[in-house]
Amino acid sequence: MSVQIRQSTVLVNRLSDYYDRLAVIASLLTDPIEEEELHTFSIASSLLVYDTTKFSNMNQQRSSEISWEKLNQVLQIFENLNMKIILIDNQALYMWQKLIDRVSIGTKSSKHCLILCSRKVSFALSNKDWDANSRSFINYGPSQFAYRDIKVYNQLSKQNIPFIVEFGDDPRITLWSFKGDQIVYHLWLHLDDRWIQITILYKRGDGKYLWYGPIKRFSTLPTFSGNTSIDQFGDFEGIFDTFTTIEVAVDGFRLNIPTNINRFTRQVASQFVACNMSRAMAFFKNYAKDLTPKAKAFRSTVENLLAKAKKVLDDLMIPFWISSGTCLGWFRQCDVIPYSNDVDIGIMADDYKTDLIDAMKRSDFSLKFIFGKPNDSYELSFTYQQIKLDIFFFYKEKSYYWNGGTQAKTGLKFKYIFPKFTLCWTEFLNLKVRVPCKTQVYIEANYGSNWFTQIKTWDWKESPPNVIKNGQWDRQEWSKVIQILN
Numbered sequence: 004m005s006v007q008i009r010q011s012t013v014l015v016n017r018l019s020d021y022y023d024r025l026a027v028i029a030s031l032l033t034d035p036i037e038e039e040e041l042h043t044f045s046i047a048s049s050l051l052v053y054d055t056t057k058f059s060n061m062n063q064q065r066s067s068e069i070s071w072e073k074l075n076q077v078l079q080i081f082e083n084l085n086m087k088i089i090l091i092d093n094q095a096l097y098m099w100q101k102l103i104d105r106v107s108i109g110t111k112s113s114k115h116c117l118i119l120c121s122r123k124v125s126f127a128l129s130n131k132d133w134d135a136n137s138r139s140f141i142n143y144g145p146s147q148f149a150y151r152d153i154k155v156y157n158q159l160s161k162q163n164i165p166f167i168v169e170f171g172d173d174p175r176i177t178l179w180s181f182k183g184d185q186i187v188y189h190l191w192l193h194l195d196d197r198w199i200q201i202t203i204l205y206k207r208g209d210g211k212y213l214w215y216g217p218i219k220r221f222s223t224l225p226t227f228s229g230n231t232s233i234d235q236f237g238d239f240e241g242i243f244d245t246f247t248t249i250e251v252a253v254d255g256f257r258l259n260i261p262t263n264i265n266r267f268t269r270q271v272a273s274q275f276v277a278c279n280m281s282r283a284m285a286f287f288k289n290y291a292k293d294l295t296p297k298a299k300a301f302r303s304t305v306e307n308l309l310a311k312a313k314k315v316l317d318d319l320m321i322p323f324w325i326s327s328g329t330c331l332g333w334f335r336q337c338d339v340i341p342y343s344n345d346v347d348i349g350i351m352a353d354d355y356k357t358d359l360i361d362a363m364k365r366s367d368f369s370l371k372f373i374f375g376k377p378n379d380s381y382e383l384s385f386t387y388q389q390i391k392l393d394i395f396f397f398y399k400e401k402s403y404y405w406n407g408g409t410q411a412k413t414g415l416k417f418k419y420i421f422p423k424f425t426l427c428w429t430e431f432l433n434l435k436v437r438v439p440c441k442t443q444v445y446i447e448a449n450y451g452s453n454w455f456t457q458i459k460t461w462d463w464k465e466s467p468p469n470v471i472k473n474g475q476w477d478r479q480e481w482s483k484v485i486q487i488l489n
Contacts, residue, residue, distance in 0.1 A: 071116045071255065073194045078256055080158045086132040089248055089259045091202065092125040093268050099253055100264055116254045125200045126258075127215075133187060133203050159192070167191040171216050174240075174277050188216030204243070208433050213243045214275060240275040242428045242435060243267070274427045276440060278337035286336045290457045298341035301390070305339050305346055306432040308387045312348065313434060315362050321355075323348045324426050324437035326395055331450060333431050334442045342459055345391040349406065352381060352396040359383075368392065372411075373486040380407025380416055380473070380484075397421075407473065408463060411485050417464060418473040421448045 081088045090096060098118045136154045159166050173186040190201040204213040217240050246267055248259040261267035309325075316323050325333060327347035332340040355377050360370060368385040375381040381396040395406040404424065408417040424439040431438075439445035446454050451468045464470065476484050 070195055071120060074116070074120060074199075075256065076162060077159075077164060077192055077194065077199065078258075080155070080162070081128075082257070084136050084154050084158070086128055086136060086155070087248070087259055088201070089127040089129075089261070090119075090124075090253060091127045091261070091267075093271050094122070095119060095124055095253075096260060096264050096268060099251075099260070119254050119256070120197075123198050123200065125202060127202045127204050129213075130186075130203050130205045155190070165193045167193075169216075169219055171219070174214065174216075186216075189218060206245070207242070208430050208435055211245055211433070212430070212435050213245055215241050215243075240277070241271075241273050242275040242430075243270050243273065244435070274440065276427045276429050276438065276442065278333055278429065278431070280337060282335065283337040286455065286457075292336075292338075293341045301341050301344070302339050302432075304388050304390050306434070308346055308390055308392060309432060309436070310434055311366050311368070311387065312346075312363070312392060313436065315359075315366050315368075316350075319356055319359060319362060321350060321359065322426065322437065323350045323394075324439065325349075325431060327393070327449060330438060330442065331446055331454060333429065333438065334446055335455060339432070345393055347393050347395065349395050349397055352377060352398050355381070355396060370488050372488060373484075374409035374411075375407055375416075375484050380409060380418075382407065382409065386489075399423075408470075409476065409485060410464065411487060414476040414478065414481055414485065415464075416473040416475060418471050419449065419467060420469045420471065421445060 078088060090099075095118050133155075156166075156168075167190075168187055169189045169191070170185045170187045186205070187203050189203070192199040192201070202215045204215055206212070207214045218238060244266075247262045249262045250257060250259050252258075253260070313323075324330070325347065326349035328340050328343040328345070329347045332338055332343070360373075360383065363385055364370065368387050371384040371386050371391065373383055375396075377396070379398075383394040383396075385392045385394075397404050397406045402423070404421045405418050406421075408419065409415070410417070422441075422444055424441060424445055426437040427440040428435055429438050430436075448469045449467050
């Protein structure tokens with residue numbers, strides 16, 4: 004593990020250098036700024052603040068809602084900068100969909116603010132629009148920073164609109180490079196004692212998914228930390244499928260909203276966890292990465308296999324997660340385990356659908372065997388281009404989950420016991436797939452505390468620490484519960 008520590012230290016030192024430069028709060032601006040001036044802001048940790056002097060009086064300036072004019076002032080800034088504001092607030096989208104008559108696209112409706120002015124509201128910008136109107140900071144010393152030509156900041160400060168910018172590490176770094184910069188996660192605007200959140204959405208997975216960063220709850224700003232809620236984006240990292248938008252009128256404002264609102268809102272609670280790049284680098288420091296043509300071919304086939312299986316299961320609305328050795332590979336090395344020669348996924352038995360097998364066959368999967376039955380120790384195995392796909396079905400007990408295994412020649416049954424878990428999204432082989440949120444707990448149940456060590460010899464009946472014997476199938480059932488097809 005000393006190698007892992009050294010690799011982690013490299014990353015920590017690089018980030019430490021960055022934070023050392025941000026540690027001392029720079030001078031604050033209290034007056035409007037001309038656009039052509041050089042702008043200096045307050046910076047502390049991963050927070051950039053414009054005009055904190057106003058924040059101290061905000062609790063004394065309470066109002067029941069944001070004025071239409073004030074919100075229009077803000078939205079006009081983004082419109083003038085050709086930055087497409089997207090309404091992503093679940094409650095606001097629901098209200099618009101259910102309670103407000105739709106107005107012709109691109110037209111202004113009444114200035115009576117029914118949806119956007121009475122509560123905290125979340126909007127989004129694409130990182131493309133954000134980057135087009137932003138620049139990096141300029142360093143003038145260990146504690147002094149300036150921003151030049153950041154048009155959004157300039158316009159907000161010019162119009163005396165207090166704002167907070169949260170930023171953090173860019174997760175879009177490669178396996179072999181810690182060159183991720185600090186990027187903006189959220190922009191917070193304070194209007195008439197109401198917070199407006201603008202979340203920056205970053206493309207991932209070859210542009211197929213949109214990622215957003217977590218909210219940091221800053222105790223140094225009570226009016227800020229006390230005004231974030233689960234209604235808003237960023238209680239944790241999250242991810243969406245890329246979506247299209249349509250321009251509509253909401254409360255008299257021209258805004259973009261997701262074209263398919265129902266599909267979009269179903270993804271709001273989609274927590275994201277990334278694989279640990281420093282852990283992967285430490286692993287490959289101990290065990291050289293297999294770059295042989297065979298290993299590369301296996302990885303490519305696994306990517307195709309998993310993409311096809313995901314398409315089938317998504318179409319059937321069957322949630323699944325990567326399990327067993329495939330999950331270990333993601334968690335330990337951000338990659339497949341090339342000598343495993345298979346792919347493992349898990350599905351809750353409650354989510355099983357009878358047309359699953361036929362749907363897989365239609366997508367070029369060959370059924371290899373069927374073990375068990377849907378209500379007991381069910382397991383399906385397919386092949387795709389000579390790579391095996393094992394689907395394990397999990398059963399819920401009061402205090403744990405389990406999946407079963409069957410020995411074909413004896414009919415012996417085995418049970419693999421896991422602590423109860425929830426599922427999060429991750430990115431694996433450019434695909435958005437699920438993993439158990441507390442992945443290490445899941446891995447240790449299946450592989451023990453020695454999971455970081457590469458082990459190439461594995462007996463599925465004896466090696467896992469969570470396996471127990473679970474009886475034997477009645478011989479009269481063997482023809483149904485032990486079906487070996489090819």
